[in-house]
Amino acid sequence: MNKIISEIETNETNPILRNLNIEQRKAVLAVEGPVLIVAGAGSGKTRVLTHKIAYLIDIGIPPQNILALTFTNKAAQVMRERISLLVNPEASKRIWAGTFHSIFAKILRFEANAIGYSSNFSIYDTDDSVNIIKRILEGYSISNNRLTAETIHHIISLAKNKVLSPEEFARTSSTPIDRQVADIYKEYQDYLHQNNAMDFDDLLVNTYELFRSYPEILHKYQERFTFILVDEYQDTNKVQYLVLKQLSSKYRNITVVGDDAQSIYRWRGADIRNILDFQKDFPDSKIFRLEQNYRSTKCILSAADSVIKFNKKQIEKKLWTENEDGELIEVFQCENEKEEANLVVKTIKSLVDGGKFSFGDIAIFYRTNAQSLEFENALRRENINYVVVGGLSFYKRKEVKDVLAYLKLLVNPNDNEALIRIINEPPRGIGKITLAHLMNYAKERKISIFEALGNIDEISNLQNRAIGVLKDFRNWLLRTVDKLNEKVGIADTIYQYIKESGLISMYEEIGTDDAYDRLENINTLLTDIYDFLTRNENTDLYDYLQQISLISDIDEKNIATEQVKLMTLHSAKGLEFPVVFIVGLEQGLFPLIRYKSKSNEDEEEERRLFYVGITRAMKKVYLTYALVRHRFGDESYQVPSKFLQEIDNKYLLVHTESRRKTITFVDRPKNAFDYKDDFNDFDQTEDNTLKIGDKVLHPFFGIGRVEHLEGSGNFAQALVNFDSVGRKRLMLQYAKLKKV
DNA sequence: TGTAGTATCTTTTTT
DNA sequence: AGATACTACA
Numbered sequence: 001m002n003k004i005i006s007e008i009e010t011n012e013t014n015p016i017l018r019n020l021n022i023e024q025r026k027a028v029l030a031v032e033g034p035v036l037i038v039a040g041a042g043s044g045k046t047r048v049l050t051h052k053i054a055y056l057i058d059i060g061i062p063p064q065n066i067l068a069l070t071f072t073n074k075a076a077q078v079m080r081e082r083i084s085l086l087v088n089p090e091a092s093k094r095i096w097a098g099t100f101h102s103i104f105a106k107i108l109r110f111e112a113n114a115i116g117y118s119s120n121f122s123i124y125d126t127d128d129s130v131n132i133i134k135r136i137l138e139g140y141s142i143s144n145n146r147l148t149a150e151t152i153h154h155i156i157s158l159a160k161n162k163v164l165s166p167e168e169f170a171r172t173s174s175t176p177i178d179r180q181v182a183d184i185y186k187e188y189q190d191y192l193h194q195n196n197a198m199d200f201d202d203l204l205v206n207t208y209e210l211f212r213s214y215p216e217i218l219h220k221y222q223e224r225f226t227f228i229l230v231d232e233y234q235d236t237n238k239v240q241y242l243v244l245k246q247l248s249s250k251y252r253n254i255t256v257v258g259d260d261a262q263s264i265y266r267w268r269g270a271d272i273r274n275i276l277d278f279q280k281d282f283p284d285s286k287i288f289r290l291e292q293n294y295r296s297t298k299c300i301l302s303a304a305d306s307v308i309k310f311n312k313k314q315i316e317k318k319l320w321t322e323n324e325d326g327e328l329i330e331v332f333q334c335e336n337e338k339e340e341a342n343l344v345v346k347t348i349k350s351l352v353d354g355g356k357f358s359f360g361d362i363a364i365f366y367r368t369n370a371q372s373l374e375f376e377n378a379l380r381r382e383n384i385n386y387v388v389v390g391g392l393s394f395y396k397r398k399e400v401k402d403v404l405a406y407l408k409l410l411v412n413p414n415d416n417e418a419l420i421r422i423i424n425e426p427p428r429g430i431g432k433i434t435l436a437h438l439m440n441y442a443k444e445r446k447i448s449i450f451e452a453l454g455n456i457d458e459i460s461n462l463q464n465r466a467i468g469v470l471k472d473f474r475n476w477l478l479r480t481v482d483k484l485n486e487k488v489g490i491a492d493t494i495y496q497y498i499k500e501s502g503l504i505s506m507y508e509e510i511g512t513d514d515a516y517d518r519l520e521n522i523n524t525l526l527t528d529i530y531d532f533l534t535r536n537e538n539t540d541l542y543d544y545l546q547q548i549s550l551i552s553d554i555d556e557k558n559i560a561t562e563q564v565k566l567m568t569l570h571s572a573k574g575l576e577f578p579v580v581f582i583v584g585l586e587q588g589l590f591p592l593i594r595y596k597s598k599s600n601e602d603e604e605e606e607r608r609l610f611y612v613g614i615t616r617a618m619k620k621v622y623l624t625y626a627l628v629r630h631r632f633g634d635e636s637y638q639v640p641s642k643f644l645q646e647i648d649n650k651y652l653l654v655h656t657e658s659r660r661k662t663i664t665f666v667d668r669p670k671n672a673f674d675y676k677d678d679f680n681d682f683d684q685t686e687d688n689t690l691k692i693g694d695k696v697l698h699p700f701f702g703i704g705r706v707e708h709l710e711g712s713g714n715f716a717q718a719l720v721n722f723d724s725v726g727r728k729r730l731m732l733q734y735a736k737l738k739k740v
Numbered sequence: 741t742g743t744a745g746t747a748t749c750t751t752t753t754t755t
Numbered sequence: 756a757g758a759t760a761c762t763a764c765a
Contacts, residue, residue: 072755101755126754200755268754368751390754431741550755570753592752609753630756632750747761 027288034282035255041615042295054086063094067225104207122197123549160201161269204239222250233258237269297326304614306648328653341374361578363565367590389567399518414448426506580617585625585641
């Protein structure tokens with residue numbers, strides 16, 4: 001193969017290699033061996049990956065031997081589409097491209113028996129997992145503290161991502177809390193297995209375990225995936241890393257692409273060391289740096305760079321661009337979140353009226369999903385089309401989850417979660433008590449609830465009425481499963497089944513607007529299933545359920561029409577827009593700070609997130625913050641984000657709005673946030689040396705106690721718990737606090 | 741068992 | 756403020 005490659009290296013007439021810069025081309029041509037591509041924002045990362053895959057196919061690598069792992073299904077789909085423009089579309093279809101989770105789920109489905117699952121295993125989402133943990137927690141009397149099911153789930157998830165089994169986790173746990181979590185983890189894991197179910201993390205861990213325990217199976221997949229390419233490598237976690245190592249250890253043809261400056265999933269177990277240590281793992285690896293940015297203006301790029309410089313740990317690289325200088329980044333101060341939304345929408349309108357941009361060119365990024373509401377309201381008032389990417393997804397709605405639970409039960413009747421969810425939805429007279437008896441019986445015998453229904457006459461303490469209902473339910477389910485197995489008219493069977501479930505007539509009887517919305521959603525779902533089954537041959541309900549359980553919010557929405565896009569900064573990764581608004585730039589919100597853990601690492605991750613946000617923009621960036629924001633129903637005085645100070649002022653145009661609502665335009669101030677003048681009518685706090693625990697007096701709120709202090713100088717703020725109104729976040733600069 | 745009324749908590753970010 | 760979880764009652 002070496003001979004072929006050296007021949008082709010000199011052959012620059014290959015159309016796949018045209019339109020690539022030198023570094024990009026080198027990265028594409030480095031076909032064999034481990035390759036690390038350090039690709040800055042907007043440097044053509046996707047382009048290199050797609051061209052590399054196309055090139056591999058072009059030089060005769062069978063497409064089915066190529067594995068491309070991405071972060072979202074959407075990214076995989078985009079990649080496939082682009083490849084199909086470069087090579088035979090039929091060939092591009094045979095590539096294995098998808099997320100870690102979806103590809104591994106596919107593998108596990110084939111090999112499930114080896115690790116003690118059957119191939120119809122259910123995939124539990126986060127909600128399911130948390131519900132299970134809640135139920136387990138009921139058996140532990142010590143659930144009164146701050147240790148919520150969500151927290152425990154998170155701890156377990158992190159453990160799994162580090163490939164710690166419950167036993168290993170127990171061994172490494174030093175605190176009493178960890179030991180308790182270890183017990184719960186064990187119980188949780190046993191429960192999942194009993195249900196023939198895996199959570200998201202299991203898809204990764206079980207793949208690792210499968211390959212570790214069965215060398216011959218690993219060997220099979222090593223032979224299948226002789227060329228492996230990984231996108232967003234900086235966001236892989238330890239299990240993912242380990243499986244990549246397993247798969248690539250034979251042929252060693254692995255190309256990873258990433259940018260350490262865009263690593264934003266540390267909280268979910270992503271380990272930035274994976275990219276930093278790639279060279280250690282593969283000493284013979286080749287490294288390519290893509291440093292030319294094709295996306296943004298010079299101004300945007302420099303501004304982003306000036307911020308990310310505040311992070312200590314970084315791979316050395318400097319991005320540059322031949323693009324125009326572009327306009328300054330504009331910063332707006334707003335009175336509160338309503339005004340922030342109005343101002344953003346007003347600006348959007350004038351941008352579009354100006355004729356240079358359309359609504360579809362514009363995106364609004366926020367730190368938390370909850371912030372979308374005000375912007376939605378403001379946009380709706382102005383009749384501007386918009387789409388919220390993410391948020392409460394269709395598949396998370398109650399009625400949709402109910403229908404899906406009914407369907408999951410057909411595929412895997414041992415899926416307790418599904419059964420518990422719908423056994424009394426619509427109400428059948430199976431209440432808590434009856435269910436508890438069932439669950440007890442099942443638990444004692446280590447069988448599923450559905451199996452318990454088969455022995456229903458043996459279960460004591462059940463009411464006759466309940467027994468009748470449960471028998472009917474079981475028979476009905478079995479009948480439907482039989483019908484489904486006939487493999488004809490699957491879609492009809494499903495429709496009939498859901499109709500018989502009584503869900504539809506329940507909502508019809510309720511008859512409120514809300515109920516009709518829900519009916520509409522059920523209808524949409526059933527139509528979607530029908531489409532899926534008729535569109536794809538040889539697929540069944542199982543395939544549909546697997547597909548949607550791994551679908552992400554970003555994947556569902558077709559981001560192409562003339563709508564303003566609203567999304568979290570996390571969802572924004574990998575996308576680009578001509579105009580970007582980043583809103584809510586306030587201390588505590590962005591960077592988001594929670595009371596206890598605000599390590600330096602956390603702040604650096606927030607800063608990378610800000611960097612990701614800015615670098616999504618092609619032409620123009622707007623940044624906004626509010627002075628007052630409602631949090632948990634009451635007012636909180638906000639401090640401008642420290643990130644605003646970190647951006648080099650050369651690149652900023654700051655609009656400061658005074659209390660009298662006259663707008664002052666300030667061009668390139670020495671320090672944009674040194675503007676105390678607006679607030680001079682307020683007395684400065686006299687004694688600035690507040691300490692945690694100090695008792696203070698506020699003119700409106702009265703007596704309170706200082707619970708938390710942060711920031712300094714003009715940005716100093718305190719969290720004070722007042723006797724009258726509870727906790728308030730105050731800027732010391734404005735709040736007239738007196739120590740008492 | 742189901743429901744109405746009350747208490748409590750929420751705001752990260754996602755496969 | 757709004758959703759969800761829990762409690763007391765029919």
